[in-house]
Every structure is written in C-alpha cells, then in structure tokens.
Amino acid sequence: MTSYDIAVIGGTGPQGRGLAYRWARHGHRVVLGSRSAERAAEAAAEIAARVPDGSVSGLGNADAAAGADVVVLAVPYDGHDDLVASLAGQLAGKTVISCVNPLGFDKQGPYGLDVPGGSAAETAAALVPSARVVGAFHHVSAPSLWSDAEYLDHEDVLVCGDDAEAKAVAVELARAVTSRDGVDAGRLRIARQLEPWTAVLISINKRYKIRSGTRISGL
Amino acid sequence: MTSYDIAVIGGTGPQGRGLAYRWARHGHRVVLGSRSAERAAEAAAEIAARVPDGSVSGLGNADAAAGADVVVLAVPYDGHDDLVASLAGQLAGKTVISCVNPLGFDKQGPYGLDVPGGSAAETAAALVPSARVVGAFHHVSAPSLWSDAEYLDHEDVLVCGDDAEAKAVAVELARAVTSRDGVDAGRLRIARQLEPWTAVLISINKRYKIRSGTRISGL
Numbered sequence: 001m002t003s004y005d006i007a008v009i010g011g012t013g014p015q016g017r018g019l020a021y022r023w024a025r026h027g028h029r030v031v032l033g034s035r036s037a038e039r040a041a042e043a044a045a046e047i048a049a050r051v052p053d054g055s056v057s058g059l060g061n062a063d064a065a066a067g068a069d070v071v072v073l074a075v076p077y078d079g080h081d082d083l084v085a086s087l088a089g090q091l092a093g094k095t096v097i098s099c100v101n102p103l104g105f106d107k108q109g110p111y112g113l114d115v116p117g118g119s120a121a122e123t124a125a126a127l128v129p130s131a132r133v134v135g136a137f138h139h140v141s142a143p144s145l146w147s148d149a150e151y152l153d154h155e156d157v158l159v160c161g162d163d164a165e166a167k168a169v170a171v172e173l174a175r176a177v178t179s180r181d182g183v184d185a186g187r188l189r190i191a192r193q194l195e196p197w198t199a200v201l202i203s204i205n206k207r208y209k210i211r212s213g214t215r216i217s218g219l
Numbered sequence: 220m221t222s223y224d225i226a227v228i229g230g231t232g233p234q235g236r237g238l239a240y241r242w243a244r245h246g247h248r249v250v251l252g253s254r255s256a257e258r259a260a261e262a263a264a265e266i267a268a269r270v271p272d273g274s275v276s277g278l279g280n281a282d283a284a285a286g287a288d289v290v291v292l293a294v295p296y297d298g299h300d301d302l303v304a305s306l307a308g309q310l311a312g313k314t315v316i317s318c319v320n321p322l323g324f325d326k327q328g329p330y331g332l333d334v335p336g337g338s339a340a341e342t343a344a345a346l347v348p349s350a351r352v353v354g355a356f357h358h359v360s361a362p363s364l365w366s367d368a369e370y371l372d373h374e375d376v377l378v379c380g381d382d383a384e385a386k387a388v389a390v391e392l393a394r395a396v397t398s399r400d401g402v403d404a405g406r407l408r409i410a411r412q413l414e415p416w417t418a419v420l421i422s423i424n425k426r427y428k429i430r431s432g433t434r435i436s437g438l
Binding site: 158184208217 | 327373374413416419420423425432437
C-alpha cells in the first residue's frame with residue numbers, strides 16, 4: 001500500500017480530526033490544517049497521543065496544504081468557497097478530496113442546501129481548475145471515526161471524480177477507514193447526490209438514536 | 220401483518236411489476252394499473268403464473284387506483300405530473316407511495332434531474348393535497364425484485380413522509396421485499412435525496428457490473 005502525505009484542511013473539526021486519526025493510525029503522514037496553527041498543533045497532539053508511532057503534526061491551512069501530495073477538504077460549507085479560493089496556489093495540480101457536506105438544519109431536521117455550482121466538490125474544481133478533485137468520505141460519522149474500532153467495516157466510502165488517478169488515491173485511502181477499497185460511484189457530478197445523502201443519515205440517526213452508515217450491497 | 224389492497228400505477232413497467240410480484244407473493248391483494256387495461260391484465264397474468272395462490276389483476280390506471288387502499292406510483296418521471304393530476308380524484312385521501320426516480324442519462328451516465336417541486340413525491344403531494352404521500356422503494360433493482368429470491372435481505376427500503384400513518388404502511392410493505400421493516404428516513408422532503416440516489420446505484424452498477432443496493436448500517 002502506498003503511504004501518502006496528507007493535509008487535512010479543517011483538521012480540527014470532528015470529521016477532519018477523525019479522518020486524520022484513521023490515516024495516521026494506518027501509516028500515512030498527516031498534517032492537520034486550521035486557520036490557527038496553534039489549534040492545529042493541539043489537535044495533532046491529541047491524535048499523536050492515540051497513535052504514538054504515527055506521523056501527525058499541525059500547521060496553518062496554507063502551510064499544511066503546501067507540503068502535501070493529497071489535500072483533504074473537511075471544512076464546513078459555510079465559507080468553503082472563499083477558503084478554497086484562498087488556497088488555490090497550494091491546491092494547484094494536486095489530488096484534492098472534498099468531504100464537504102452542504103447541509104442546512106431547521107425544525108424538520110437536516111436538508112441538502114442548494115449549491116450554485118451543483119456540489120461543493122464541483123465548486124472546488126471550478127475554483128482551482130488544475131486541482132484533481134474527487135468527492136469522498138462524506139458519510140462516516142465523526143464519533144465512529146474517532147472511536148477505538150480497528151475498522152468501520154460495516155460502511156462503505158463512496159468516491160466520485162473525473163480524474164482516474166486522483167480517484168484511485170481516494171479509493172485506496174478508504175482502506176484505512178473501512179478496511180476495504182472505496183467504491184467508485186462515478187463522475188464528479190455524482191457529488192450532488194453523495195453530499196446531501198448525509199442529511200438522510202443524520203435524519204435516520206435522530207429517529208433511531210444510532211450512528212447510521214451506508215453500505216453498498218451486491219459488490 | 221396487515222394485508223393491503225394495493226394498486227400499482229405503472230404496474231407494467233419493470234419496477235412496478237417487480238414490486239407487485241413481491242406484494243402478491245407475500246399475501247397482499249394487488250391490482251396493476253396501466254394506460255392500457257389489456258396490458259395490465261397481461262402483466263397480472265405473468266405474476267399470477269408465478270404466484271398461483273396470489274390475488275393479482277390488471278385494470279386501467281384510474282380503475283386500479285379507485286379500488287385500492289394504497290396507491291403506488293411506479294411511473295416514469297416523464298409525464299408523472301400530468302398522470303398524477305389526472306388521478307387526483309382516485310388518490311384523494313389515500314396512502315400514496317411514490318417510487319418515482321427523476322433521472323436523466325447522458326454520455327457521463329445517470330444524473331438526478333432538477334425537479335421544480337423539489338422531488339416527484341413532493342410534487343404529487345402538492346398536486347393532490349389530501350393524499351398522504353410517502354416516498355419509498357426507489358432503490359431496489361427491478362431484476363432483483365423479479366428474481367426468485369425469497370427476500371432481498373441485503374438491502375434496505377428507505378421511507379420518507381410527513382404523515383405518520385401512511386409512512387407506517389410503507390414501512391410495513393417493505394417486509395415483503397427485504398424481510399424487514401422499511402427505514403424511516405424522515406420528512407417527505409428527504410425524497411430530494413432518496414430519488415436521485417438511484418443515479419449513484421446505476422452508476423456503480425455500470426462500473427462493477429453488479430446490481431447494487433443500499434443497506435443502512437448501525438440499525
């Protein structure tokens with residue numbers, strides 16, 4: 001298995017921190033990015049305490065992205081476009097994995113937001129045309145990622161993208177989460193379905209008091 | 220288990236015929252509806268040949284809907300709104316289950332169509348305000364439904380709706396398909412996610428040469 005240099009932008013949030021923990025635990029070198037390098041370093045120290053032989057550190061977002069082969073966008077949708085635009089230089093030419101879920105919440109529960117560019121992943125691709133953007137890792141719950149479980153093997157990571165090599169990276173990085181390759185779900189525009197699917201899972205979680213996940217049957 | 224009188228509008232299509240077969244096989248009384256009563260009767264005879272002790276017949280759409288407690292909309296999205304409007308009298312006050320998938324296809328594969336009312340299910344609810352509309356049964360593949368398998372127990376049926384009683388009917392009717400209750404996925408607007416999710420499954424089917432399905436883990 002290839003070992004990657006991964007920057008997790010938004011690495012102090014629950015989703016980013018959880019993914020970073022999984023990747024550090026399974027032999028990848030991870031740098032957490034945050035607006036605050038200090039907060040990034042604190043979150044990295046939390047992970048390092050759980051993965052003593054792992055390689056994990058924290059930096060400001062731009063510095064984190066600059067040194068990585070693979071940049072993971074694990075940021076809230078609110079502010080996403082400005083952040084991606086501000087990192088265009090660091091993202092250029094790289095494999096960029098968007099886990100962004102553009103969701104709203106009201107008294108009826110979670111719902112998918114209308115995204116002018118179709119999806120957060122497509123928006124990132126439009127903002128940084130040379131980046132090789134894929135969408136993946138939208139659905140695994142943050143507490144499950146942060147748990148002690150060796151693998152979250154009851155779930156699948158769905159991957160979409162228009163660049164076959166970048167997609168293959170995300171497919172491989174899924175192994176650290178689920179123990180299996182990610183599932184190639186198609187072209188980048190499929191992110192329009194993958195991103196708001198998280199609203200379905202949160203809605204189920206609320207009704208059944210569980211942490212639901214998605215498994216693709218028939219594979 | 221309650222035994223229902225179910226009309227399957229679009230019952231000569233692969234999805235409708237497959238669902239009708241499952242329900243007939245598990246003790247419900249099913250009437251297939253079609254624009255052509257003759258074609259409906261032919262499809263009903265096909266099912267009856269496979270379920271000799273089942274109750275299954277075929278009628279024109281309006282007659283089928285008029286006699287049922289539960290009306291299942293298993294029609295193509297193209298023409299959906301006009302058809303639902305034409306059946307408003309027969310659907311009024313009833314439990315209406317929409318399995319409609321508003322999908323387009325181009326050289327990149329399947330994609331979710333922009334639906335002015337948000338989703339086909341919400342559109343049906345707007346067209347017939349007294350109908351108790353739920354969305355369900357979008358994802359199970361037609362060949363799997365029509366197969367000999369006793370149950371498709373590797374998949375889940377996701378159900379959404381704003382009327383608790385109608386939703387409970389769809390949850391119960393899922394048992395004939397998966398052997399388990401359907402999963403309550405939330406309010407009717409969640410159909411905006413459930414309907415185009417079928418594009419993800421078709422996209423996976425094309426890549427892996429399988430019949431994929433969706434299973435919710437953690438339940």
